[in-house]
Amino acid sequence: MSFAPPPPLVFAGDNYHIWVVKMKTYLQALDLWSAVESDVEPTPLRANPTIPQIRQHGEERAKKHKAMACLQNGVSNVIFTRIMACDSPKQAWDRLKEEFMGSDKTRKQQVINLRREFENLKMKESETIKQYSDGIMATVNNIRLLGEDFRDSRVVEKVITTLPERFESKISSLDDSRDLTTIFLSELVNSLYALEQRRASRQEENPEGAFQARTREGFSSNQRAKKPWLERKDKAMREANRDAGRRRFPPCIHCKKTNHLEKFCWTRPDIQCKSCKFGHHEKICRSHDKGQA
CATH class of the missing domain: 1.10.1200 (Non-ribosomal Peptide Synthetase Peptidyl Carrier Protein; Chain A)
Structure with a gap:
């Protein structure tokens, strides 16, 4: 059963590294790769060759032309102009390789x-x-x-x-x-x-579990990102609580202040110092301070 491989894609200047692999496989399938690898001419016929020898010699000489035809038909017209002056398939192959893959x-x-x-x-x-x-x-x-x-x-x-x-x-x-x-x-x-x-x-x-895990990770990262804001918020809450603690009593009827009860007000009229018996609180009594000294 004969095998005829499909021709490779026509090379138009793009994806040379893909085309070169496909073209090499194509030439190997047709037993033409040896003609591309080497420029050596087939051995000349000896005197009085037999018919099989003549036929084999003709096939070896034809390999170069077949390989050249494959290369010329495997490229676009723009690329063909770059190898049209080449005399052998090896020369054409090396020209394309140097141009699209660079020098050594x-x-x-x-x-x-x-x-x-x-x-x-x-x-x-x-x-x-x-x-x-x-x-x-x-x-x-x-x-x-x-x-x-x-x-x-x-x-x-x-x-x-x-x-x-x-x-x-x-x-x-x-x-x-x-x-x-x-x-x-x-x-x-x-x-x-x-x-x-x-x-x-x-x-x-x-x-749900995956969402909760992602939510926890996002919340912790947001907490780390918003730490200064949280510190300011905590400070404001502490100040509010401290102010609320200061104003936990009803207004005093004597001084109108809210930080003490009426019985502890220093300005009430019936207050009497325990040290000197005058109308002021003993904490501000000068006699009390001298006695302690």
Whole structure:
């Protein structure tokens, strides 16, 4: 049964890193990739070649033209003008690679930047495990497209060491059950994703408890944010209570003040000092003060 792979998407100048992978697979499926990798001409025929040898030699020579046709038809007319002067598929392939991926020096700098970006990745509290793993793999794939080797075990280690605290119990249970240095990224992500789904289901079943927890957290944070206001409010309440304590008696009929009872008023007409027997209170009596001295 013959196999005819579908042609790749036409490259128009965008997403070269995707097109180049698809085009390479397409050429390999047609057994034409060797013509792109090397510019070496097929070995010339010997004297008195056989019919099979002539046929094989013709097929080897035709590979270059077939590969060139695939490349020319796999790009838009604007991109075709940049490779139309190329004499071989390898020359056309290298021209596109240099233009859309840069020189070797540029690619090395891109790899350095992508590796730095990979090292700085850390999962946010608002992210899901799927979103985080997809972001990591996008960076890793860009590094690999630039020709750099990147081991899967390093990606797994990065995910494990940058997870939030809510996944700590799951990582501990996985570490007890198996060797995390040999676990696949898809297996790790699926286990953590299942944990996220269970927690989301419990929150949906008990939304009131989750709402109360969020309300308590919001209230405590609001208290911390409004602490100066609360202090002013408490001070005003204390002053009001103190003023209320001062005015807890009815107005005195002698002095009209509200901070004492009538029998303790110093200005009542029948008051008599116990020390000198005159009409004033003993606390302001000069004779009383001299006697104490």
